[in-house]
Amino acid sequence: NNPMDKFFAEVDKAVPASIDLLRAAVSIPSISADPANRPDVVRMAGFLAEQLENLGCSTVEQRALGKQPDKPDLDLPPIVLAQYGEDEGKKTILVYGHYDVQPALKDDGWNTDPFTLTIDEETGRMYGRGSTDDKGPVLGWICALQAYKKAGIEVPVNIKFCLEGMEEYGSEGLDDLIREEKDKFFNGVDAVCISDNYWLGTTKPCLTYGLRGVSYFNITIAGPAADLHSGVFGGTVHEPLTDLSHIFASLVLPNGTITIPGIMDQVAPLTDSERSLYQNLTFSMHELESALGSQTQICEGVEETLMRRWRYPSLSLHGIEGAFSASGAKTVIPAKVQGKFSIRTVPDMEPDHLTSLVKNHVNAVFEGLGSKNTCSVTCLHEGRPWVASPDHWNYRAASTAVQSVFGVSPDLTREGGSIPVTLTFEQELGVNVLLLPMGRNDDGAHSVNEKLDRGNYVEGIKLLGAYLWEVARVET
Amino acid sequence: NNPMDKFFAEVDKAVPASIDLLRAAVSIPSISADPANRPDVVRMAGFLAEQLENLGCSTVEQRALGKQPDKPDLDLPPIVLAQYGEDEGKKTILVYGHYDVQPALKDDGWNTDPFTLTIDEETGRMYGRGSTDDKGPVLGWICALQAYKKAGIEVPVNIKFCLEGMEEYGSEGLDDLIREEKDKFFNGVDAVCISDNYWLGTTKPCLTYGLRGVSYFNITIAGPAADLHSGVFGGTVHEPLTDLSHIFASLVLPNGTITIPGIMDQVAPLTDSERSLYQNLTFSMHELESALGSQTQICEGVEETLMRRWRYPSLSLHGIEGAFSASGAKTVIPAKVQGKFSIRTVPDMEPDHLTSLVKNHVNAVFEGLGSKNTCSVTCLHEGRPWVASPDHWNYRAASTAVQSVFGVSPDLTREGGSIPVTLTFEQELGVNVLLLPMGRNDDGAHSVNEKLDRGNYVEGIKLLGAYLWEVARVET
């Protein structure tokens, strides 16, 4: 008789309550990128702090972080720090998650209101901004501990929670707090577990041991003092958007090749043994196509596709601030445009070096344009790539937990996205970090119609609980 | 004793009322490009119809135009048709104007609410969307007729008004109406006067005898079904915005050179006699710089600059719909982007031929990109260029009116902007069309902080009244 069976049964019984909890969280538009939503981000922190207090955490703190560096009048949202259990005979797991979300407007193309959790009963898909990134997983930990309680099973590890509200906007203030609390709140942590990524496909769980980093850039081209009428001024004035378009086209080719000189020289060469890791993964190009909703993939093969996602850099153009972006046909010459793009980074790329390669390239291209406008490049935020060892006990415990909940061995994967804190925890605390995803690769994080499947939520709660159980038992 | 002196005195006495009228008109956000504002556009038509009725027009009609072609559920705003005077012994002048405005949001960079007329008492500048384009001039006609009435002077010409509400969105429905009413409402028109452009500089009135046309294009690049997370998909999928950036860069150089093959071959060659027209114009590069608020002009000389504005085509990139356009740092791969640009056209360019040159070029460039996305190009609207004869009695009457109000001879100019109806009136009614501007070249039409100087409004009202006076007297 496995005590976990009782735990699993309690999770199943609590499904309506767990979904209600997620619904309440999704209804708070905690968008960190938009200063207008800052009160909602703060409200979301309070919501989580209350949940953690109700669980019986011994300390729950909403740690203030001061002002936002790029907006000196704006308070950063707090980091929620909480401790569950203080038994010196138990291992201590640090759980990190984030309670802020990406921007979302119904008009972006959502089928439902992004901040109303909407369940499609046929498919079990639960739509809402933050459902999978990262409110579902964060609440998953809370629901798991609630189920332990209801099952009358003592949680066999201590847990420290660190939940931040600026992950989608550069994790401002987080690294400083980790360094500051390294020997205080974070003292005694044996390993870290983060549930903030996705299964490789849509059917099989995975453990993730690597992440790309990201450096986000802004190119500002400015000329006239105000927007101009293209009839009156077209042909007589250097237009900032023309300059920017030429710079954009100089960064990346349609086949994904980055054309900024020097970047590919920084990428660690592919070894034969690394190549062999790509041969037994539960992934099909069909799953990619279905996630894309199109057949616009660059490569035809799984291996090459996953290498491009995991171990090669990529450059994405995101958009332009200041140009005409609405529907209709406005004949404006925008006076000042800000081009946004980011580069996903991999070992052995160095952010500072990357930034200087980008600046040198953009400045050289702009110089060559012969424009009288001004051009400046800034790196808005950066996070290094990370790779961990999947042989660590933390990974083995998670692997056993996957086996007990899903009846399969997890894929061992890397991710194309970035969770910069992963590297900070590893470096500052000197412990292993595990990424244990809850959602699927087609969840649409950062996109319209973001969703979390009900099955992934419920089995994910079981997985998080089983992981804690196995952590207490695994050979170290 | 010039009867016009009494008229001028009445205009001066009525300044507060004239400004109140403009304030009321500016407060109606009659943005034709945004379907959400359609009721405001309709409300603006009603506002003008009421004014025209109060003036004593014999017929005032708000002519329905059916549905908007690209939005089959949306009614077009009406065209206001009104007749003032029906004396067969008098000439009949057709007055055209438009009561719709460009989009405007405070957040675009306006110093004041765009829909609240705000007067800077020191400079006399009256800020507000539509103040100069084209509500000020339209109300100018109404104020001029009111002043005639108060002065007890009989208006020496008949006037037919044709005021439309879709000028800023392709003048949908107008050409059809003109053709339909050619021998009905427009029967008997001797000449047309349009006040919807600007002085060449900021100090001297002008009469305008030429306009560039405009063809507005939309390039749609679509790939994935929904926006994607750049971490998960970056490097593995053809990104629509990358494709679009390469196409944008293939259209125009930073020095204004259009790089679509074949376009410059269509431009009428510059003759020596035409060149001589550019040598005595009241315009300085300083005025251009001050209108730009920067020193980002492409040419250093007045002649070359004005030729580029008036008699050469230009291509302006306006922006992108569907990409990330807000502040902040969203790491999205936009699923579908629509690039907007327009080409200002001159004799002897043919719109259909231009569209096919544009489509061929864009399709060829896209083909060369090797992208799996889809690309389509459409021409959203087009208007031909126009040139008239400034020796016509209509221009001579206006020239005398300028002399009597401002004490100077007007510059004879062309314009870089497009007023497609000009050509339609000329062609359909077979009469001379005069452009008689009220505002200055630094008014910022279509831009943030659009303004009309109080002096231009007041003297403009006098000019419109004096023009009617001279039309009745000029040798034909």
Ligand SMILES: [Zn+2]
């Ligand atoms: Zn996340």
Ligand SMILES: [Zn+2]
């Ligand atoms: Zn995220």
Ligand SMILES: [Zn+2]
């Ligand atoms: Zn206009």
Ligand SMILES: [Zn+2]
């Ligand atoms: Zn306009």
